[in-house]
Amino acid sequence: MRERMGDQTMKDLTVCVGSSCHLKGSYPVLKTFERLIKEEHLGDKVTLKASFCQGRCMQGLSITLDGEPVEGVTIVNAEDVFRSRIMPQL
Amino acid sequence: MDLFADIAYESLHKYGEELCGDKVEFTRTDDFALAVLADGLGSGVKANILSTLTSKIIATMLSSGATLDEAVDTIASTLPVCSERGVAYSTFTIIHVDNDGKTYLAEFDNPELVYLKDGVVTPFDRREETMSGKQIFISELQLSEGDMLITFSDGVVHAGVGSLMDLGWQYDNIVKFIRENITGQMSPLEVARKILLAVNTLYMQKCGDDSTVCVVKMKQNTPVTIMVGPPVDPASDEIVVKKLMENPGKKVVCGGTTSQIVSKLTGKELKVSIDYENPAVPPTATMEGIDLVTEGVLTLGKALEIIKTLKDAPEEKWDTFTLNKKDGATRLAKMILEESTQVHFLVGRALNPAHQNPEMPISLGLKLNLIKELAALVSSMGKKVKLDYF
Numbered sequence: 001m002r003e004r005m006g007d008q009t010m011k012d013l014t015v016c017v018g019s020s021c022h023l024k025g026s027y028p029v030l031k032t033f034e035r036l037i038k039e040e041h042l043g044d045k046v047t048l049k050a051s052f053c054q055g056r057c058m059q060g061l062s063i064t065l066d067g068e069p070v071e072g073v074t075i076v077n078a079e080d081v082f083r084s085r086i087m088p089q090l
Numbered sequence: 091m092d093l094f095a096d097i098a099y100e101s102l103h104k105y106g107e108e109l110c111g112d113k114v115e116f117t118r119t120d121d122f123a124l125a126v127l128a129d130g131l132g133s134g135v136k137a138n139i140l141s142t143l144t145s146k147i148i149a150t151m152l153s154s155g156a157t158l159d160e161a162v163d164t165i166a167s168t169l170p171v172c173s174e175r176g177v178a179y180s181t182f183t184i185i186h187v188d189n190d191g192k193t194y195l196a197e198f199d200n201p202e203l204v205y206l207k208d209g210v211v212t213p214f215d216r217r218e219e220t221m222s223g224k225q226i227f228i229s230e231l232q233l234s235e236g237d238m239l240i241t242f243s244d245g246v247v248h249a250g251v252g253s254l255m256d257l258g259w260q261y262d263n264i265v266k267f268i269r270e271n272i273t274g275q276m277s278p279l280e281v282a283r284k285i286l287l288a289v290n291t292l293y294m295q296k297c298g299d300d301s302t303v304c305v306v307k308m309k310q311n312t313p314v315t316i317m318v319g320p321p322v323d324p325a326s327d328e329i330v331v332k333k334l335m336e337n338p339g340k341k342v343v344c345g346g347t348t349s350q351i352v353s354k355l356t357g358k359e360l361k362v363s364i365d366y367e368n369p370a371v372p373p374t375a376t377m378e379g380i381d382l383v384t385e386g387v388l389t390l391g392k393a394l395e396i397i398k399t400l401k402d403a404p405e406e407k408w409d410t411f412t413l414n415k416k417d418g419a420t421r422l423a424k425m426i427l428e429e430s431t432q433v434h435f436l437v438g439r440a441l442n443p444a445h446q447n448p449e450m451p452i453s454l455g456l457k458l459n460l461i462k463e464l465a466a467l468v469s470s471m472g473k474k475v476k477l478d479y480f
Contacts, residue, residue, distance in 0.1 A: 017362060018346035019387050022372040030364055050362040050373055052346025052385065 011046050011090060016062035018053035024061045025075040026050075032078040045090040065089060093235060094311040094431035095123040095187040097472040098278035099304035102245070102286050102405065104133045105296040111137025112243045112302035115145035117153045118474055122188045124153050127304045129200060129243040131179040137300065140169055144180040152186065158196055158228075159221050166222040183241045185306055191233040198226045201247050201261055205231065206238040209274040211265055236274050237308045240281065245301030250292035259292055277428055278305035278472075283408040290405055313339035314430035318386060318461060319438035320347050321480035330436050330480050331355045335379065340430060342422065343377070345386030347442060353377060367417035374418040382425060384418035387457045392419035394464045397427065401471060432474035437461055439479055 013033060017026045033048055054062045056069065063070045065086055073081050099114040111133045116125040126148045130140030144165050151161040169178035181199035197203060197216070205212050216227040233239075248258035267288060272281050282303040289301045315337040321330050331352050334341055343349045353360040360383065362375040371392050372385035396419055413424035426433055439458065461477070469475040 015364075016346075017364075017372045017385065019372070019385055022385065022388060026372070027366055027369045030366075034364075048364060050364040050375075052349055052360070052362055052375065055347075 009045060011066045012049055012064075013046050013086065014049045014051050014054075014064045016052070016054050017050045018057075018062075020053070020057040021061050026061065028075045029061060029063075029073060029078045032075075033082060036079065036082050040087065042087070042090060046086075092311040093187075093189055093191045093233070094309050094474075095125075095185075096278050096307045096309050096431060097123060097125050097304070098282055099125075099127070099302060100279065100282040100286055101300065101302040102290055102293075102297045104245070104298065104300050105293075107134045107300070109135055109138040110302070111141055111300040112245070113138070113141035113145045114302060114304045115142075115149040116472065117149050119153060120189075122153075122186060123306075124149055124187075125185045125304055125306060127183045127200065127241050127243065127302060129181045129245075129300070129302070131177070133300060137180075140178070140180040143169060144182055148182060148184060152184070158184070158226075162198075162221040162224060162226065166224070181243075183304075185239055185241065185304075187233065187306065187308070189311075191237075191308060193231040193233050193239075195229045195231065195239075196226055197229075198224055201242055201244055201264075203239055203241040204265060204268055206240065206268070206272070206274075207234075208236060209272075211269050233308045235308055235310055238272075238274075238278075238281070239306040240268060240272075240285070241304050242285065243300060243302045245297065245299035246285065246289050246303060248299055249289040249297075249301065252298050253294045253296070254292050259289070278307045281305045281307075283405075287405065287408055309431055311432070312430050313337065313432045313434060314342060314381075314425055315339065315434045315436065316342040316344060316426075317348060317352065317436040317438070318344040318390065319457065320345070320351055320440040320442075321438040322440045323480075326480050327351050328355060330438065333436060333478075337434060340381045340425060341379070342382045342384070342425060343380055344384050344390055344422070345438075348386065348438065349375060349377065349380075349383050352380065367415060368419075371417040371419045374421070382418070382421055384422060387460065389418045389422060390457070390460050390464065392417075393422040393426070394460060394467065396420060396423040397464070397467055397471075400427070401467070426468055426473070427471070430473070432476070433465070433468055434476045435461060435465060435478065437477060437479050 015030050056062045059071045061073045063073050097116050101110045103110045111130045113128050126145040128141035128144040130137035148161045171178045183200045184196040186194040216229045219226050251258040282305045285303045315334050317334045343352050358378040360377050363373045375383040377383050465475045
Protein backbone atom coordinates (compact mmCIF):
# COMPACT_ATOMS: atom_id res chain seq x y z
CA MET A 1 0.00 0.00 0.00
CA ARG A 2 1.19 3.42 -0.91
CA GLU A 3 1.50 5.84 1.95
CA ARG A 4 -0.92 8.70 1.47
CA MET A 5 1.27 11.37 2.93
CA GLY A 6 2.29 14.84 1.80
CA ASP A 7 3.71 15.17 -1.69
CA GLN A 8 3.64 11.47 -2.34
CA THR A 9 -0.02 11.56 -3.28
CA MET A 10 0.50 14.45 -5.64
CA LYS A 11 0.37 13.30 -9.25
CA ASP A 12 1.56 15.04 -12.38
CA LEU A 13 -0.90 15.35 -15.23
CA THR A 14 1.16 16.37 -18.27
CA VAL A 15 -0.26 17.62 -21.55
CA CYS A 16 1.98 17.91 -24.59
CA VAL A 17 1.97 21.35 -26.20
CA GLY A 18 4.35 20.49 -29.07
CA SER A 19 3.55 21.35 -32.67
CA SER A 20 1.54 18.26 -33.51
CA CYS A 21 -0.45 18.14 -30.27
CA HIS A 22 -1.02 21.88 -30.39
CA LEU A 23 -2.84 21.37 -33.67
CA LYS A 24 -4.87 18.53 -32.13
CA GLY A 25 -6.07 20.85 -29.38
CA SER A 26 -3.67 21.08 -26.42
CA TYR A 27 -5.07 24.48 -25.52
CA PRO A 28 -8.77 23.55 -25.10
CA VAL A 29 -7.83 20.26 -23.40
CA LEU A 30 -5.56 22.05 -20.91
CA LYS A 31 -8.33 24.56 -20.24
CA THR A 32 -10.85 21.72 -19.67
CA PHE A 33 -8.51 19.96 -17.22
CA GLU A 34 -7.79 23.24 -15.46
CA ARG A 35 -11.52 23.86 -15.01
CA LEU A 36 -12.25 20.31 -13.81
CA ILE A 37 -9.41 20.33 -11.29
CA LYS A 38 -10.85 23.52 -9.86
CA GLU A 39 -14.46 22.30 -9.89
CA GLU A 40 -13.63 18.99 -8.24
CA HIS A 41 -11.20 20.58 -5.75
CA LEU A 42 -8.35 18.35 -6.87
CA GLY A 43 -5.69 21.06 -6.57
CA ASP A 44 -3.91 19.16 -3.79
CA LYS A 45 -3.95 15.85 -5.64
CA VAL A 46 -2.75 16.71 -9.10
CA THR A 47 -0.43 19.22 -10.74
CA LEU A 48 -1.21 20.20 -14.30
CA LYS A 49 1.94 20.50 -16.41
CA ALA A 50 2.88 21.11 -20.02
CA SER A 51 5.63 19.45 -21.98
CA PHE A 52 7.08 19.61 -25.46
CA CYS A 53 6.96 16.59 -27.76
CA GLN A 54 6.74 13.31 -25.84
CA GLY A 55 7.48 11.30 -28.98
CA ARG A 56 4.07 9.65 -29.19
CA CYS A 57 2.43 11.88 -31.74
CA MET A 58 0.73 8.97 -33.50
CA GLN A 59 -1.56 8.09 -30.57
CA GLY A 60 -3.64 11.24 -30.50
CA LEU A 61 -3.04 14.07 -28.08
CA SER A 62 -0.17 13.01 -25.88
CA ILE A 63 -1.10 13.05 -22.19
CA THR A 64 0.49 11.29 -19.24
CA LEU A 65 -0.49 10.81 -15.62
CA ASP A 66 2.67 10.34 -13.56
CA GLY A 67 4.44 9.14 -16.68
CA GLU A 68 1.72 6.64 -17.66
CA PRO A 69 0.16 7.45 -21.05
CA VAL A 70 -3.54 8.34 -21.15
CA GLU A 71 -4.36 7.64 -24.76
CA GLY A 72 -7.09 8.65 -27.15
CA VAL A 73 -7.87 12.07 -25.69
CA THR A 74 -9.47 14.62 -28.00
CA ILE A 75 -11.06 18.03 -27.49
CA VAL A 76 -14.49 16.38 -27.52
CA ASN A 77 -13.93 13.63 -24.96
CA ALA A 78 -11.50 15.47 -22.64
CA GLU A 79 -14.05 15.90 -19.86
CA ASP A 80 -15.24 12.26 -20.08
CA VAL A 81 -11.70 10.94 -20.02
CA PHE A 82 -10.85 13.11 -17.03
CA ARG A 83 -13.87 11.89 -15.05
CA SER A 84 -13.73 8.23 -16.07
CA ARG A 85 -10.03 7.48 -16.39
CA ILE A 86 -8.02 10.18 -14.58
CA MET A 87 -10.11 11.05 -11.50
CA PRO A 88 -10.32 7.44 -10.21
CA GLN A 89 -6.52 7.30 -10.13
CA LEU A 90 -6.12 10.41 -8.01
CA MET B 91 34.56 48.59 -29.43
CA ASP B 92 32.52 46.31 -31.64
CA LEU B 93 29.61 48.34 -32.99
CA PHE B 94 26.81 47.53 -35.38
CA ALA B 95 25.14 50.01 -37.70
CA ASP B 96 21.43 49.26 -37.55
CA ILE B 97 19.94 50.56 -40.79
CA ALA B 98 16.28 51.07 -41.64
CA TYR B 99 14.44 53.11 -44.23
CA GLU B 100 10.93 53.77 -45.39
CA SER B 101 9.46 55.55 -48.40
CA LEU B 102 6.24 57.25 -49.37
CA HIS B 103 5.49 57.25 -53.09
CA LYS B 104 4.35 60.30 -54.94
CA TYR B 105 0.55 60.16 -55.02
CA GLY B 106 -0.63 58.03 -57.94
CA GLU B 107 2.77 56.53 -58.72
CA GLU B 108 3.39 52.78 -58.52
CA LEU B 109 7.15 53.11 -58.26
CA CYS B 110 9.25 55.19 -55.95
CA GLY B 111 11.86 57.52 -57.42
CA ASP B 112 13.96 57.28 -54.27
CA LYS B 113 16.04 54.24 -53.54
CA VAL B 114 18.02 53.04 -50.55
CA GLU B 115 20.58 50.34 -51.15
CA PHE B 116 22.70 48.86 -48.44
CA THR B 117 25.39 46.26 -48.18
CA ARG B 118 27.18 44.75 -45.27
CA THR B 119 30.49 43.00 -44.91
CA ASP B 120 32.25 41.73 -41.82
CA ASP B 121 34.07 45.06 -41.51
CA PHE B 122 31.63 47.77 -42.53
CA ALA B 123 28.08 48.71 -43.44
CA LEU B 124 27.26 50.90 -46.41
CA ALA B 125 23.98 52.67 -47.12
CA VAL B 126 23.22 54.76 -50.19
CA LEU B 127 20.14 56.96 -50.58
CA ALA B 128 19.54 58.12 -54.14
CA ASP B 129 16.79 60.36 -55.47
CA GLY B 130 16.28 60.19 -59.22
CA LEU B 131 15.20 63.13 -61.33
CA GLY B 132 11.45 63.26 -61.88
CA SER B 133 9.14 60.55 -60.60
CA GLY B 134 7.76 57.17 -61.53
CA VAL B 135 9.60 54.71 -63.74
CA LYS B 136 12.28 57.11 -64.96
CA ALA B 137 13.23 58.31 -61.49
CA ASN B 138 13.12 54.75 -60.21
CA ILE B 139 15.60 53.59 -62.85
CA LEU B 140 17.94 56.52 -62.22
CA SER B 141 17.99 56.10 -58.46
CA THR B 142 18.24 52.32 -58.62
CA LEU B 143 21.20 52.50 -61.00
CA THR B 144 22.89 55.18 -58.92
CA SER B 145 22.49 53.50 -55.54
CA LYS B 146 23.33 50.04 -56.87
CA ILE B 147 26.44 51.17 -58.75
CA ILE B 148 27.75 53.11 -55.78
CA ALA B 149 27.03 50.37 -53.25
CA THR B 150 28.53 47.64 -55.42
CA MET B 151 31.63 49.59 -56.42
CA LEU B 152 32.43 51.00 -52.99
CA SER B 153 31.93 47.71 -51.21
CA SER B 154 34.30 45.99 -53.60
CA GLY B 155 37.02 48.54 -52.99
CA ALA B 156 36.59 51.22 -55.69
CA THR B 157 37.11 54.87 -54.76
CA LEU B 158 34.27 57.35 -54.63
CA ASP B 159 35.85 59.19 -57.56
CA GLU B 160 35.58 56.08 -59.74
CA ALA B 161 32.00 55.40 -58.66
CA VAL B 162 30.86 58.96 -59.41
CA ASP B 163 32.61 58.84 -62.76
CA THR B 164 30.87 55.57 -63.59
CA ILE B 165 27.46 56.99 -62.72
CA ALA B 166 28.08 60.13 -64.77
CA SER B 167 28.84 58.08 -67.86
CA THR B 168 26.17 55.39 -67.30
CA LEU B 169 22.95 57.12 -66.40
CA PRO B 170 20.52 57.49 -69.30
CA VAL B 171 19.88 61.12 -70.25
CA CYS B 172 16.35 62.36 -69.63
CA SER B 173 14.68 63.27 -72.93
CA GLU B 174 12.66 66.14 -71.45
CA ARG B 175 15.39 67.79 -69.49
CA GLY B 176 18.49 66.71 -71.35
CA VAL B 177 20.37 65.70 -68.21
CA ALA B 178 21.11 62.47 -66.43
CA TYR B 179 20.74 63.11 -62.79
CA SER B 180 20.27 61.48 -59.44
CA THR B 181 21.28 62.79 -56.05
CA PHE B 182 22.94 60.58 -53.48
CA THR B 183 24.01 60.35 -49.87
CA ILE B 184 26.56 57.72 -48.97
CA ILE B 185 27.04 56.48 -45.42
CA HIS B 186 29.96 54.16 -44.84
CA VAL B 187 30.36 52.94 -41.24
CA ASP B 188 33.22 50.76 -40.04
CA ASN B 189 32.68 48.37 -37.14
CA ASP B 190 34.66 50.67 -34.84
CA GLY B 191 32.29 53.58 -35.58
CA LYS B 192 34.60 55.40 -38.02
CA THR B 193 32.25 56.92 -40.56
CA TYR B 194 32.67 58.43 -43.98
CA LEU B 195 29.89 60.50 -45.53
CA ALA B 196 29.52 61.75 -49.08
CA GLU B 197 26.57 63.95 -49.95
CA PHE B 198 25.50 65.15 -53.35
CA ASP B 199 22.47 67.42 -53.68
CA ASN B 200 20.33 65.66 -51.06
CA PRO B 201 19.18 67.62 -48.00
CA GLU B 202 22.00 67.72 -45.44
CA LEU B 203 22.23 64.66 -43.25
CA VAL B 204 21.30 65.14 -39.60
CA TYR B 205 23.68 63.80 -36.98
CA LEU B 206 22.41 63.00 -33.49
CA LYS B 207 25.10 62.52 -30.89
CA ASP B 208 23.72 61.25 -27.56
CA GLY B 209 20.28 62.26 -28.79
CA VAL B 210 21.36 65.85 -29.56
CA VAL B 211 21.44 67.28 -33.08
CA THR B 212 25.13 68.03 -33.66
CA PRO B 213 26.63 70.04 -36.55
CA PHE B 214 29.78 68.71 -38.21
CA ASP B 215 32.37 69.85 -40.75
CA ARG B 216 31.93 69.16 -44.43
CA ARG B 217 34.59 69.71 -47.07
CA GLU B 218 33.73 70.29 -50.68
CA GLU B 219 35.30 68.21 -53.43
CA THR B 220 34.71 68.22 -57.17
CA MET B 221 34.36 64.86 -58.89
CA SER B 222 33.39 64.53 -62.56
CA GLY B 223 32.10 68.10 -62.39
CA LYS B 224 29.89 67.44 -59.37
CA GLN B 225 30.16 69.30 -56.07
CA ILE B 226 30.31 66.61 -53.39
CA PHE B 227 30.49 67.19 -49.65
CA ILE B 228 32.68 64.81 -47.73
CA SER B 229 32.80 64.40 -43.98
CA GLU B 230 34.30 62.05 -41.48
CA LEU B 231 32.79 61.25 -38.10
CA GLN B 232 33.55 59.00 -35.19
CA LEU B 233 30.27 57.46 -34.07
CA SER B 234 29.67 55.78 -30.75
CA GLU B 235 26.86 53.71 -29.29
CA GLY B 236 23.44 55.37 -29.51
CA ASP B 237 24.47 57.88 -32.20
CA MET B 238 22.09 58.28 -35.10
CA LEU B 239 22.39 59.51 -38.68
CA ILE B 240 19.18 60.60 -40.39
CA THR B 241 19.13 61.30 -44.10
CA PHE B 242 16.13 62.05 -46.30
CA SER B 243 15.17 62.95 -49.83
CA ASP B 244 13.90 66.41 -50.81
CA GLY B 245 10.30 65.16 -50.83
CA VAL B 246 10.51 65.43 -47.05
CA VAL B 247 11.77 69.02 -47.19
CA HIS B 248 9.00 69.99 -49.61
CA ALA B 249 6.26 68.25 -47.63
CA GLY B 250 3.06 70.23 -47.83
CA VAL B 251 3.91 72.31 -50.90
CA GLY B 252 0.75 73.00 -52.81
CA SER B 253 -1.53 72.02 -49.96
CA LEU B 254 -0.89 73.00 -46.36
CA MET B 255 2.38 74.93 -46.65
CA ASP B 256 3.41 77.62 -49.08
CA LEU B 257 7.08 76.73 -48.85
CA GLY B 258 6.88 73.16 -47.66
CA TRP B 259 8.06 71.76 -44.34
CA GLN B 260 11.57 73.23 -44.78
CA TYR B 261 14.86 71.88 -43.56
CA ASP B 262 15.10 73.86 -40.32
CA ASN B 263 11.66 72.74 -39.25
CA ILE B 264 12.56 69.12 -39.90
CA VAL B 265 15.62 69.47 -37.71
CA LYS B 266 13.40 71.04 -35.06
CA PHE B 267 10.94 68.14 -35.40
CA ILE B 268 13.79 65.66 -35.00
CA ARG B 269 15.08 67.54 -31.97
CA GLU B 270 11.65 67.49 -30.32
CA ASN B 271 10.32 64.08 -31.31
CA ILE B 272 13.14 61.64 -31.76
CA THR B 273 14.59 59.99 -28.69
CA GLY B 274 17.53 57.67 -28.28
CA GLN B 275 15.23 54.77 -27.36
CA MET B 276 13.58 54.57 -30.78
CA SER B 277 14.53 51.95 -33.30
CA PRO B 278 15.68 53.23 -36.71
CA LEU B 279 12.45 52.04 -38.35
CA GLU B 280 10.36 53.90 -35.78
CA VAL B 281 12.34 57.09 -36.42
CA ALA B 282 11.95 56.82 -40.20
CA ARG B 283 8.23 56.16 -39.90
CA LYS B 284 7.67 58.94 -37.39
CA ILE B 285 9.16 61.51 -39.74
CA LEU B 286 7.26 60.15 -42.74
CA LEU B 287 3.97 60.19 -40.85
CA ALA B 288 4.47 63.92 -40.40
CA VAL B 289 5.31 64.22 -44.10
CA ASN B 290 2.18 62.30 -45.05
CA THR B 291 0.05 64.57 -42.88
CA LEU B 292 1.56 67.71 -44.38
CA TYR B 293 0.86 66.41 -47.88
CA MET B 294 -2.65 65.54 -46.65
CA GLN B 295 -2.12 61.86 -47.54
CA LYS B 296 -1.36 62.76 -51.16
CA CYS B 297 2.41 63.08 -51.47
CA GLY B 298 3.54 65.64 -54.03
CA ASP B 299 6.96 63.99 -54.29
CA ASP B 300 8.58 60.69 -53.35
CA SER B 301 9.73 60.97 -49.76
CA THR B 302 12.27 58.68 -48.17
CA VAL B 303 13.97 58.62 -44.79
CA CYS B 304 16.96 56.42 -44.04
CA VAL B 305 18.20 56.07 -40.47
CA VAL B 306 21.43 54.55 -39.21
CA LYS B 307 21.72 53.89 -35.50
CA MET B 308 24.85 52.66 -33.80
CA LYS B 309 24.31 49.79 -31.42
CA GLN B 310 26.48 47.56 -29.35
CA ASN B 311 26.96 44.45 -31.44
CA THR B 312 24.61 41.86 -29.93
CA PRO B 313 24.38 38.58 -31.80
CA VAL B 314 21.62 36.04 -31.28
CA THR B 315 22.01 32.34 -32.06
CA ILE B 316 18.87 30.38 -32.87
CA MET B 317 18.96 26.60 -32.86
CA VAL B 318 16.04 25.13 -34.72
CA GLY B 319 15.41 21.46 -35.45
CA PRO B 320 17.43 18.38 -34.51
CA PRO B 321 20.49 17.60 -36.69
CA VAL B 322 20.09 14.80 -39.26
CA ASP B 323 22.88 12.81 -37.65
CA PRO B 324 22.35 12.47 -33.88
CA ALA B 325 26.13 12.37 -33.55
CA SER B 326 26.18 16.08 -34.44
CA ASP B 327 23.84 16.98 -31.58
CA GLU B 328 26.78 17.69 -29.35
CA ILE B 329 28.56 19.85 -31.93
CA VAL B 330 25.49 21.99 -32.58
CA VAL B 331 24.63 22.45 -28.91
CA LYS B 332 28.26 23.31 -28.19
CA LYS B 333 28.13 25.93 -30.94
CA LEU B 334 24.93 27.35 -29.49
CA MET B 335 26.33 27.57 -25.97
CA GLU B 336 29.70 28.97 -27.02
CA ASN B 337 28.44 31.62 -29.42
CA PRO B 338 28.47 35.05 -27.81
CA GLY B 339 25.19 36.88 -27.18
CA LYS B 340 21.64 35.68 -26.80
CA LYS B 341 20.50 32.12 -27.29
CA VAL B 342 17.19 30.83 -28.58
CA VAL B 343 15.98 27.26 -29.02
CA CYS B 344 12.98 26.62 -31.31
CA GLY B 345 11.37 23.21 -31.31
CA GLY B 346 10.16 20.66 -28.78
CA THR B 347 12.54 17.87 -29.67
CA THR B 348 15.36 20.37 -30.18
CA SER B 349 14.93 21.83 -26.70
CA GLN B 350 14.93 18.35 -25.22
CA ILE B 351 18.26 17.67 -26.93
CA VAL B 352 19.70 20.89 -25.50
CA SER B 353 18.32 20.06 -22.07
CA LYS B 354 19.84 16.58 -22.15
CA LEU B 355 23.26 17.73 -23.27
CA THR B 356 23.55 20.75 -20.96
CA GLY B 357 21.93 18.98 -18.01
CA LYS B 358 19.57 21.93 -17.45
CA GLU B 359 15.91 21.24 -16.78
CA LEU B 360 13.35 22.20 -19.40
CA LYS B 361 10.21 23.70 -17.86
CA VAL B 362 7.28 24.13 -20.20
CA SER B 363 4.78 26.79 -19.22
CA ILE B 364 1.05 26.02 -19.27
CA ASP B 365 0.16 29.67 -19.65
CA TYR B 366 -1.01 30.56 -23.13
CA GLU B 367 -0.45 34.23 -23.89
CA ASN B 368 -2.19 33.63 -27.18
CA PRO B 369 -4.12 30.40 -27.83
CA ALA B 370 -2.84 30.34 -31.41
CA VAL B 371 0.81 30.12 -30.35
CA PRO B 372 2.04 27.18 -28.27
CA PRO B 373 3.44 28.19 -24.87
CA THR B 374 7.12 28.85 -24.31
CA ALA B 375 9.46 27.07 -21.93
CA THR B 376 12.37 28.11 -19.77
CA MET B 377 15.82 26.62 -19.46
CA GLU B 378 18.82 27.97 -17.57
CA GLY B 379 21.35 29.51 -19.94
CA ILE B 380 18.86 29.96 -22.79
CA ASP B 381 17.11 33.30 -23.29
CA LEU B 382 14.06 31.94 -25.09
CA VAL B 383 12.71 28.41 -25.63
CA THR B 384 9.74 27.96 -27.94
CA GLU B 385 7.87 25.30 -29.88
CA GLY B 386 9.18 25.03 -33.44
CA VAL B 387 7.39 25.33 -36.72
CA LEU B 388 4.13 26.99 -35.61
CA THR B 389 5.93 29.66 -33.58
CA LEU B 390 8.39 30.33 -36.42
CA GLY B 391 5.53 30.65 -38.89
CA LYS B 392 3.76 33.10 -36.63
CA ALA B 393 6.96 35.10 -36.00
CA LEU B 394 7.50 35.35 -39.76
CA GLU B 395 3.94 36.61 -40.13
CA ILE B 396 4.45 39.23 -37.42
CA ILE B 397 7.68 40.54 -38.96
CA LYS B 398 6.08 40.65 -42.43
CA THR B 399 3.07 42.56 -41.12
CA LEU B 400 5.36 45.01 -39.38
CA LYS B 401 7.47 45.55 -42.48
CA ASP B 402 4.62 45.84 -44.97
CA ALA B 403 2.31 47.85 -42.76
CA PRO B 404 0.48 50.60 -44.64
CA GLU B 405 1.33 54.08 -43.36
CA GLU B 406 -1.97 54.51 -41.49
CA LYS B 407 -0.95 51.60 -39.26
CA TRP B 408 2.70 52.54 -38.67
CA ASP B 409 2.21 53.90 -35.20
CA THR B 410 0.09 51.01 -33.94
CA PHE B 411 2.56 48.15 -34.26
CA THR B 412 4.51 47.20 -31.18
CA LEU B 413 6.18 43.99 -30.21
CA ASN B 414 5.07 43.95 -26.61
CA LYS B 415 2.99 40.79 -26.46
CA LYS B 416 4.44 37.94 -24.45
CA ASP B 417 3.69 34.93 -26.66
CA GLY B 418 6.60 32.93 -28.10
CA ALA B 419 6.25 34.26 -31.64
CA THR B 420 6.17 37.94 -30.65
CA ARG B 421 9.10 37.48 -28.27
CA LEU B 422 11.06 35.74 -31.02
CA ALA B 423 10.26 38.54 -33.48
CA LYS B 424 11.26 41.18 -30.93
CA MET B 425 14.49 39.42 -30.11
CA ILE B 426 15.42 39.22 -33.79
CA LEU B 427 14.34 42.73 -34.77
CA GLU B 428 14.96 44.89 -31.75
CA GLU B 429 17.23 43.14 -29.30
CA SER B 430 19.88 41.86 -31.62
CA THR B 431 21.99 43.02 -34.51
CA GLN B 432 22.97 39.78 -36.13
CA VAL B 433 21.19 36.46 -36.31
CA HIS B 434 22.86 33.09 -36.61
CA PHE B 435 20.53 30.17 -37.38
CA LEU B 436 21.71 26.64 -36.57
CA VAL B 437 19.27 24.61 -38.62
CA GLY B 438 18.85 20.87 -38.02
CA ARG B 439 17.34 19.01 -40.92
CA ALA B 440 16.22 15.79 -39.26
CA LEU B 441 12.85 14.50 -40.30
CA ASN B 442 10.51 14.76 -37.33
CA PRO B 443 8.72 11.38 -37.15
CA ALA B 444 5.99 13.13 -35.20
CA HIS B 445 5.14 15.19 -38.25
CA GLN B 446 4.86 12.25 -40.61
CA ASN B 447 1.18 11.62 -40.25
CA PRO B 448 -1.84 12.74 -42.21
CA GLU B 449 -3.10 14.93 -39.38
CA MET B 450 0.04 17.06 -39.42
CA PRO B 451 -0.15 19.53 -42.28
CA ILE B 452 3.47 20.56 -41.90
CA SER B 453 6.28 19.02 -43.90
CA LEU B 454 9.99 19.30 -43.31
CA GLY B 455 10.31 21.21 -46.58
CA LEU B 456 7.82 23.75 -45.34
CA LYS B 457 9.78 24.30 -42.14
CA LEU B 458 13.07 24.77 -44.00
CA ASN B 459 11.42 27.18 -46.43
CA LEU B 460 9.98 29.08 -43.50
CA ILE B 461 13.44 29.53 -42.02
CA LYS B 462 14.86 30.57 -45.38
CA GLU B 463 12.10 33.10 -45.87
CA LEU B 464 12.56 34.45 -42.35
CA ALA B 465 16.33 34.77 -42.89
CA ALA B 466 15.87 36.63 -46.19
CA LEU B 467 13.27 38.95 -44.68
CA VAL B 468 15.35 39.81 -41.63
CA SER B 469 18.40 40.39 -43.80
CA SER B 470 16.42 42.74 -46.06
CA MET B 471 15.57 44.70 -42.91
CA GLY B 472 19.21 45.43 -42.21
CA LYS B 473 20.34 42.57 -39.98
CA LYS B 474 23.31 40.41 -40.63
CA VAL B 475 22.11 36.82 -41.04
CA LYS B 476 24.01 33.56 -41.15
CA LEU B 477 22.52 30.11 -41.80
CA ASP B 478 24.28 26.85 -40.95
CA TYR B 479 22.70 23.51 -41.74
CA PHE B 480 23.29 20.26 -39.88
